[in-house]
Amino acid sequence: xxxxxANCPNCGAPVxxxxxxxxxxxxxxxxxxxxxxxxNWQKVGEIADLPLDASPIQIGAEGVYRQKAFVVVGRIxxxxxxxxxxxxxLAFNDGTSGWLSDAQLDFAISFQHAPPSPLPPAGNLQPMxxxxxxxxxxxxxxxxxxxxxxxxxELPFEYWDKSKVTFADLKSPDAHFATIDYSESxxxxxxxxxxxxxxxxxxxxRLFEKW
Amino acid sequence: MPTGExxxxxxxxxxxxxxxxxxxxxxLNCPNCGASLxxxxxxxxLSIVCDSCHSVLDAKDENYQVLSQFESKMRFQPLVPLGSRxxxxxxxxxxxxxQVRTIEVDGVAxxxxxxxxxxxYQGFRYLTHYQGHWNFVRTVQALPLGSSHMGKPAVILQxxxxxxxxTAQAQTTFVVGEFPWEVHSGxxxxxxxxxxxPHMLSSEATxxxxxAEEITxxxxxxxxxxxxxxxxxxxxxxxxxxxxxxxxxxxxxxxKGIWGSFGLLLLALLVAAIGSIALSSNKEIFSHDYxxxxxxxxxxxxxxxxxxxxxxxxxxxxxDTDIYNNWAYFNFALIDQDNNKAYDFGxxxxxxxxxxxxxxSKSDTATIPSVPPxxxxxxxxxxxxxxxxxxxxxxxxxxxxxxxxxxxxAFFALLIPPIIVQWRSAAFxxxxxxxxxxxxxxxxxxxxxxxxxx
Numbered sequence: 001x002x003x004x005x006a007n008c009p010n011c012g013a014p015v016x017x018x019x020x021x022x023x024x025x026x027x028x029x030x031x032x033x034x035x036x037x038x039x040n041w042q043k044v045g046e047i048a049d050l051p052l053d054a055s056p057i058q059i060g061a062e063g064v065y066r067q068k069a070f071v072v073v074g075r076i077x078x079x080x081x082x083x084x085x086x087x088x089x090l091a092f093n094d095g096t097s098g099w100l101s102d103a104q105l106d107f108a109i110s111f112q113h114a115p116p117s118p119l120p121p122a123g124n125l126q127p128m129x130x131x132x133x134x135x136x137x138x139x140x141x142x143x144x145x146x147x148x149x150x151x152x153x154e155l156p157f158e159y160w161d162k163s164k165v166t167f168a169d170l171k172s173p174d175a176h177f178a179t180i181d182y183s184e185s186x187x188x189x190x191x192x193x194x195x196x197x198x199x200x201x202x203x204x205x206r207l208f209e210k211w
Numbered sequence: 212m213p214t215g216e217x218x219x220x221x222x223x224x225x226x227x228x229x230x231x232x233x234x235x236x237x238x239l240n241c242p243n244c245g246a247s248l249x250x251x252x253x254x255x256x257l258s259i260v261c262d263s264c265h266s267v268l269d270a271k272d273e274n275y276q277v278l279s280q281f282e283s284k285m286r287f288q289p290l291v292p293l294g295s296r297x298x299x300x301x302x303x304x305x306x307x308x309x310q311v312r313t314i315e316v317d318g319v320a321x322x323x324x325x326x327x328x329x330x331x332y333q334g335f336r337y338l339t340h341y342q343g344h345w346n347f348v349r350t351v352q353a354l355p356l357g358s359s360h361m362g363k364p365a366v367i368l369q370x371x372x373x374x375x376x377x378t379a380q381a382q383t384t385f386v387v388g389e390f391p392w393e394v395h396s397g398x399x400x401x402x403x404x405x406x407x408x409p410h411m412l413s414s415e416a417t418x419x420x421x422x423a424e425e426i427t428x429x430x431x432x433x434x435x436x437x438x439x440x441x442x443x444x445x446x447x448x449x450x451x452x453x454x455x456x457x458x459x460x461x462x463x464x465x466x467k468g469i470w471g472s473f474g475l476l477l478l479a480l481l482v483a484a485i486g487s488i489a490l491s492s493n494k495e496i497f498s499h500d501y502x503x504x505x506x507x508x509x510x511x512x513x514x515x516x517x518x519x520x521x522x523x524x525x526x527x528x529x530x531d532t533d534i535y536n537n538w539a540y541f542n543f544a545l546i547d548q549d550n551n552k553a554y555d556f557g558x559x560x561x562x563x564x565x566x567x568x569x570x571x572s573k574s575d576t577a578t579i580p581s582v583p584p585x586x587x588x589x590x591x592x593x594x595x596x597x598x599x600x601x602x603x604x605x606x607x608x609x610x611x612x613x614x615x616x617x618x619x620x621a622f623f624a625l626l627i628p629p630i631i632v633q634w635r636s637a638a639f640x641x642x643x644x645x646x647x648x649x650x651x652x653x654x655x656x657x658x659x660x661x662x663x664x665x
Contacts, residue, residue, distance in 0.1 A: 052271065054235060054254025056332045082392055083257055104255060104391045105334030106352065127424065139354055142425055174369065175353035194352035197332050207232035208331045211303075 009034055010043045018060070018073040019091035022154035025074065033151065033160045045160050050077060050150045055102045056197070056205045057088050059153045063100075063200040065109055069093045072100070074153030078146040078165070089155055097156050099190060100200075101179075107200070108177045110192030119180055119187040122166045131170065131178075134191065138170035138178050148183075159183075235331060241266055243277050251294065251307040252329045256389035260308075262293075267386075267394045281396045287311050287385045290340055290448060291326050297443035299347055299434075304328035304336060306443075308388030314379035314402070327390060335391060338439070339431065343451030344458060345439050346411065346431035355405075355412060355428060363649065366405050366412060368430070373405030373412040376456050376647045381415075404456055408643075409433035411457035433457045454643045462636035469629045476625050484618040492521055497608035503539075503593040504601050511592035516548050517608070523583045524611040531574045532604040534562045539602055542592040543577070547585050554579045578614065 004017040011030040024035045026047055033045040061072040074089035085103035092098065098111045116133050122143070129140045148162035166182040181188040237250040239259075246263035250256060256270040258278065265281040289309035291297070296305045308327035313320050323341035325348075330336075337348035355366040355373070364375040383398040401416040411431040416424050433455065436448040451458075496517050503510070519526065532539060538561035545554040556579065562571040595602055644650060 052254045054233070054252065054331060105332070106350065108352070141354065171352065171354040173354050173356050173367075177352065197334070205332070209232045209234045209236070211232075211235070211331050 006034075006041050008032060008043075009041050015041075017154060018071055019097065019154050021091075021095070021097070021156060022073065023156060024151070024158050024160065025154045026152055035158050035160075044158070047150055047152065050152065051079060051084060053077070053084070053086070054208075055086050055088075056105075056208075057086065057100065057102055057202070058204075058206050061202055061204045063090075063202040065090075065092075065098070065195075065200060070098070072153075074151070074155045076151050076155070076159060077149040078167075079149045080144050080146040084149060089153070091154070098192070105197070106194065107197055108192055108194045109200075110177065110179060110190040113189050113191045115187075115189045119189060122168070122180075122182045122187070125168050125180070133178065133189075136172040136174070136176045138172050138176070140168050141171045142169045143167070144169065239268075239275055241268065242275055249294065250389055251305060252331070252389060252391070255329070255391045256307070257392055258394040259389040260386045260394055262387045265386075267396075270389055278393070279396060281386055281394065283385045283396075285311065285322075285385050287324070287387070289324060289326055289387070291338065291439065291443050291445060293388045295443050295445075297439075299328075299336075299338075299438075299442050300432075302330050302333050304330055304333075304338075306338075306388075308386070308390045310383055310387075310390075311385035312381045313384040314381050316379065322384060327388065337429070341455065342453060343436055343449045344455035345434040345436060346457065347434055348429050348431045351412070351428040351430050353428075355414075364405075366414075368412055368428075371407050371410070373407045373410070376404045376406045376411070376644075376649075378403045378648060406457045408457045409459040431457060433459060453646070454639060456643065456646065458643070460636055460639045460643070462632050462639055466629065466632045466636045469632050473625055473629045477622070480618055480621055480625070484615060487615075487618075488613045491524075491613040492611040493613060494520075494610045495607065496610050497589070497606065499607075500603070500605050501591070502601065502603045503595065505595050505598045510594065511542075511590060513546075514589045514591070514606075516586050516588045519582060519584050519587055519610055521584060521611055523581055525614065526579045526582045527609045527612040528558075528577045528579070528589075529574065529607040529609070530558055530560065530576070530604060531607075532560050532602060534560050534573050534602065536563050537561070537595065537597065537600055538571075539604075540594040542590075542594070544590040545579055545582065546588055546590060547583075548588060549585055553590075554582065578612070 004020055005014045007013070008015050008027040008030060010027060010032040013027060013029040015025060015027050017025065024033065026033050031047045032043045033047055034041045035044050057072055059072055059074065063070055070090040070092045072088050073091045076087045078085055083104060085101060088100040088102065090098045090100055098109060101108045101110065117131070125140055125143060127140050127143065131138045144167045146165055146167060148165055151160055162183055168180040170178040175194050177192050177194050179190045181190060235251060235253050237253045239248050239250060240246065241248055241261040241264060243266040244261060244264035246261055248259060248261060250259055250270060259268045259270045260281060261268065265283055266277045267279045267281055268275040269278050289306065291306050293306050293309065296303055305328065306326045307329045309324060311322050311324050313322040323339055326338040328336040328338055339346045339348055351368065353368060355368040358365045358367050358372060360372050360374045366373050379402055381400050381402045386394050403414045405412045409432060413429050413431065415427045418424055436451060440446065440448050496519065497514065526545060528543065530541065538559060540557065540559045542557050556577055558575045558577055560573060560575050562573045563569060589608070593602065
């Protein structure tokens with residue numbers, strides 16, 4: 001992966017890119033959120049203090065999914081009434097990108113897909129409503145209204161001015177997993193599967209004292 | 212386990228240790244009673260419950276604000292203490308919280324405990340305990356499919372069918388330690404247990420604040436108390452009492468093995484029986500008609516000598532008479548002509564008939580085992596009660612007759628162990644299901660009628 005750097009438009013510090021297609025990142029020195037505008041980078045905000053978080057995943061962690069190596073390049077943090085979770089942005093070595101969600105150490109990998117059928121608006125979605133997508137039967141298990149709690153690192157889209165976001169989680173009988181993300185005017189579909197920590201063969205993860 | 216250089220982002224999460232490792236433990240004092248507490252999964256825990264005053268503290272708040280007071284009528288010490296670490300299912304787990312949950316069946320309260328296990332990489336598991344029975348529990352991300360099995364509701368997960376065992380309202384009646392969810396006094400969940408020993412698949416339905424029902428599935432694996440003693444280095448945990456829902460049936464596995472051995476032994480027995488038939492010469496050596504009338508001379512007589520050939524083997528005598536509403540007794544002796552060795556035996560035949568039916572038999576058979584080859588003759592002495600009775604009979608001798616009595620007895624003897632184990636296995640299952648909604652008592656019908664639709 002070609003190492004790329006840009007200078008932070010706010011403090012001038014060099015900002016390194018792990019993924020060449022990033023359209024947003026954060027400056028690790030001055031905490032500015034910067035986004036790509038044509039060829040220039042522009043400051044659009046500042047990251048607030050991130051909530052206390054004990055995920056073993058961190059930016060720079062490397063792993064393998066379906067024989068493809070990935071590196072963790074960014075994340076979005078959400079909070080809701082029952083806690084919080086991280087959506088880690090993964091850059092794969094073939095240039096594609098995906099997401100590793102860590103909800104209280106329950107891990108799932110997903111990729112954005114064009115919906116095979118139009119997605120219903122959030123207000124019309126019912127628990128246990130089913131969808132037949134990609135030869136799987138998905139049932140809506142939870143509908144969550146979460147607070148956007150922060151971003152860090154490189155993302156494939158601009159994502160920094162959110163507040164409340166509605167998500168619908170769907171599960172299938174063989175542990176496939178889907179999320180409908182209502183953060184944009186057109187809902188987005190992410191499809192994947194839940195996965196064991198060990199199956200990701202992660203390296204360069206966080207270390208915990210006495211563990 | 213993690214390898215390589217740590218790039219822990221210490222700026223975001225507070226100071227790391229000398230190696231850049233992040234501390235998950237926090238020492239704190241209960242803001243209500245001042246007791247010193249240890250938090251073991253900082254960053255994950257939402258609530259921590261003081262074990263002195265049962266205040267529920269906000270684990271995410273830097274001042275550990277008191278959220279509520281847990282009302283508990285019981286005192287409880289988890290059998291595996293908070294902070295214990297043990298290896299289960301190939302990973303190290305630390306006990307960070309424990310709760311007691313109680314269900315009521317027919318007015319009787321049953322309580323079990325749940326230890327919350329934590330590993331900062333692998334996540335959360337539960338270790339449940341009820342009267343010496345232990346289960347290692349993890350949440351299930353797949354969505355089980357509704358089904359039915361032998362007339363009971365069932366669910367299918369990854370090809371395995373789990374049969375409905377019990378549905379109950381479980382109330383949280385005691386908590387201590389920390390949890391990755393908000394603890395509320397008296398939380399109630401509807402728990403449905405489905406079993407496929409040594410596993411149990413359970414759904415827990417809780418009503419979220421928004422009013423939507425949330426269902427969590429978890430899979431339990433039965434563990435022996437000795438495994439827990441070993442994993443957590445705890446001496447002498449209480450022995451199991453009764454039979455637990457997903458406890459493996461020890462006789463079921465044994466029955467399988469024993470029926471297997473039975474099959475093999477039966478095959479051997481059949482081969483032996485067929486061999487015995489094939490090797491028997493079953494040769495007729497003597498066949499003759501006689502008649503007898505009491506008082507008409509000396510009753511006893513001897514036959515012409517005959518040759519018994521081959522190996523030392525049995526001799527079978529068939530006696531056929533025309534006795535009718537009378538009886539007759541025969542003294543027999545098979546005598547070796549060379550050394551006068553005699554095989555003495557007697558046979559009685561009697562046959563009576565009237566309008567009510569008949570009893571007795573006109574014929575009989577005697578088998579003399581182990582007769583060496585040689586020249587023999589038979590001495591016969593008939594006896595009847597009436598002098599006026601004319602008895603006609605036929606004698607037939609056969610040499611080396613196949614005898615299947617032994618094989619029949621052996622067959623029944625072989626059947627005894629598998630039948631005993633099978634019976635014990637069935638008794639074990641009966642005992643198990645006594646504790647279910649299908650015991651034929653109390654709450655059963657309520658749930659069996661409503662269980663099909665999920």
